[in-house]
Amino acid sequence: MLALGQVAEATVVALAMNGDAAAFCELVRRRQSALRNLLRRLSRDAALADDLAQQTFLKAWRALPQLRSVAAFGAWLRRLAVNTWLEHVRAAPPPAVALDPEELGAAPGSATSPDTQLDLDRALAQLAPQERLCVVLAYSEGMSHGEISSATALPLGTVKSHVRRGSERLRALLSAYHSVQEHAHVG
Amino acid sequence: MSDDLDARLLHSFASGEQPLAAEPFVAAVTARIAAARRWRLDVRSCYSVVGTIAGGLGTGVLALKRVWLLVIGAAAVSVWAAFL
Numbered sequence: 001m002l003a004l005g006q007v008a009e010a011t012v013v014a015l016a017m018n019g020d021a022a023a024f025c026e027l028v029r030r031r032q033s034a035l036r037n038l039l040r041r042l043s044r045d046a047a048l049a050d051d052l053a054q055q056t057f058l059k060a061w062r063a064l065p066q067l068r069s070v071a072a073f074g075a076w077l078r079r080l081a082v083n084t085w086l087e088h089v090r091a092a093p094p095p096a097v098a099l100d101p102e103e104l105g106a107a108p109g110s111a112t113s114p115d116t117q118l119d120l121d122r123a124l125a126q127l128a129p130q131e132r133l134c135v136v137l138a139y140s141e142g143m144s145h146g147e148i149s150s151a152t153a154l155p156l157g158t159v160k161s162h163v164r165r166g167s168e169r170l171r172a173l174l175s176a177y178h179s180v181q182e183h184a185h186v187g
Numbered sequence: 188m189s190d191d192l193d194a195r196l197l198h199s200f201a202s203g204e205q206p207l208a209a210e211p212f213v214a215a216v217t218a219r220i221a222a223a224r225r226w227r228l229d230v231r232s233c234y235s236v237v238g239t240i241a242g243g244l245g246t247g248v249l250a251l252k253r254v255w256l257l258v259i260g261a262a263a264v265s266v267w268a269a270f271l
Binding site: 021024025028029032033036037041050053054057058061062120121136138139140163164167170171174 | 191192193195196197199200203204205206207209212213215216217219220223
């Protein structure tokens, strides 16, 4: 007999839809990392992101019998996560944080260093919630503009504009930070 | 994949993805699901108790002429609670 960990996801989803708790746990195990990373990008707070991810899986467990197609599970779960985050933002809008490149002052590193990730996260925090959402879904999740529009219920034109302007802003913030780093390195 | 994406930003985003340990998180989700189930069972029990009390009042204490209405109502509440 196959262990759940070796079974194709469509089968596991079908089992979970019929109330199989072990199958649902297996889905949580498979999807948790991607979902938590997405919510960490959106919220910039690991504890909050994990709490929102738990809420998302709880909603998924309750609503799973209404899922129309097992193949749609991934996109459906991501939409639940996005809606959970949006509900949280509406209930408690995060305070705007001014980015001061001097304040970061970390040692220069490679493009993949933790410092760079910190810069990216802080730069992301400068974007408005909807702009950040569109940028993260495009860059982190690899979603097309149309997919983002249907996942967030934002008009397609708004999504395109958010992704374009958000990317420009991120580039500007990151290059400002890198120039400060180079300046500090030379000095 | 969205078109017109900046290659450097794509690289920064991709390098930030880290696999996160599953087990503590799965345990936390399982605990929340179990708590939610317990809460639903409690609500179901409350409805059942209300139904039983109403039936008891109807048959024993009040001795109403149309007691069968109360009995049917109590039974209906109990059945409804079972499907909550």
